[in-house]
Amino acid sequence: MLLLQQQHTASLAWVVALFPPALATTSTPAARHTRALLLHKPVGLLVTHRDELGRPTVYDLIRAHRALCPAMRSLEWHACGRLDQNSSGLLLMTNDGQLVQHVTDPSAGSVPLPKKYRAVVHQIGDAQAAKLREGVELSGGLGVTRPADVRVLAQGRTTTEIEITICEGRNRQVRRMLHAVGSGVMSLERVSVGGLSIDTMEPGDVRLLDDDEIRIGLQYMPRSLMPKSRVRHGGKNRRR
Template identity: 45%
Template sequence: MPQRPRDATIRHGLARVLSKRGICSRSEAARWIVAGRVSVAGRIVRDPEFPTSARADVGLDGRPLPQVAPVCLMLNKPRGLVTSASDERGRDTVYRCFDGAGLPWISPVGRLDQASEGLLLFSNDPQWAARVTDPGSGPDKTYHVQVDTIPDAGLLAALVAGLDDDGELLHAKSVRLLRAGTRNAWLEIVLDEGRNRQIRRLLAAFDVGVLRLLRVAIGGLALGTLPKGHWRLLADPEIASLARPSRR
């Protein structure tokens, strides 16, 4: 086994270095490394945590790593799909929407639960994804939510004020009523942070049920008229805008 180098520039394990180069996920990189498919400076390394410089000479299957262009795209996620590459229960995943597209490895940037729909980002650029999902500086997310009640002004204010849920503060940045029928209504809810099932948990705390949950915008990027189940590449200005720190 090769000795671990002492270069002061080394910061990350080998699996993470492969992932940061946009080749594959970190878990997939770890499997490749353990299988003996990855080399550093011409020598096989089987330790996924082997400390490696981002500029190291890394090879795969005896050849230099391929150059992969950054890819950033948006998908209109249909309801019922799981946001993961595979599912142990055999459920359809969001990757079904990319069948036959010939895309390189891409990973979700953030998540939408199985019952939710709308705007979902993907990329093979982990640095860009980290800026977009940063809880302190990432862009706001805007949702249209159909609820099973007619909310009054007091409820809207309470959703913004928030509450403690098992030690976790849940609240919305803003809430407004879009339209109301006789039994249900549509709300626009803006979040400036991303917590697991945050909107559903927040509404449930006030005995409000969610009938539909649709993410319609991330920062200035709107879902627009993109058909359900379809995707498109982001333009350079859109990519730059989403990674720009937002003002809270």
């Protein structure tokens, strides 16, 4: 137990030391308002609220991030989907449970948001890329994926750099798709969700979204823009 506590303390110290002071907003958020941010998740962080081994998580990062004011750091943030420990890139986080559902569960009545990734994989050819575009059978009884948009960016002697866009978010889906065509992922970065991208954000950077970015980029109506009667009665938020 003492070892786990020491590991956890060291992990938190690493998170705090990683990010220098930056300008912070001073507004105090109301819990009823939809808040969302983009995080450029670094490799090595877990997307979980608590890790029994004391490994650093994205929530440790947010709670210690000096680019956020204390009120924002203390909000009850939830990740919209996941990126595994060895993956990096755009992670959308929010305090609005309906927004989480909107992004992660297209069956909830909204049109799926495209998610774009860049990956370096063990070399694939035209036939394998074509299979990815058509949809592949995933192992573990997860069924066939929807068609994906796949672009080959560069071919090396033993590796291929690709850009792949999917409109669903099954567990470790891109890695499973590459495995299904006889390849494997060496590095994986999510670069965009919907109309939002990491652009010039560096690993570890966070950026708060304004209402228009949430409404247009994620096709979701923030609570602050909803009629008060809908907010009071928990009206379901649908894509616009």
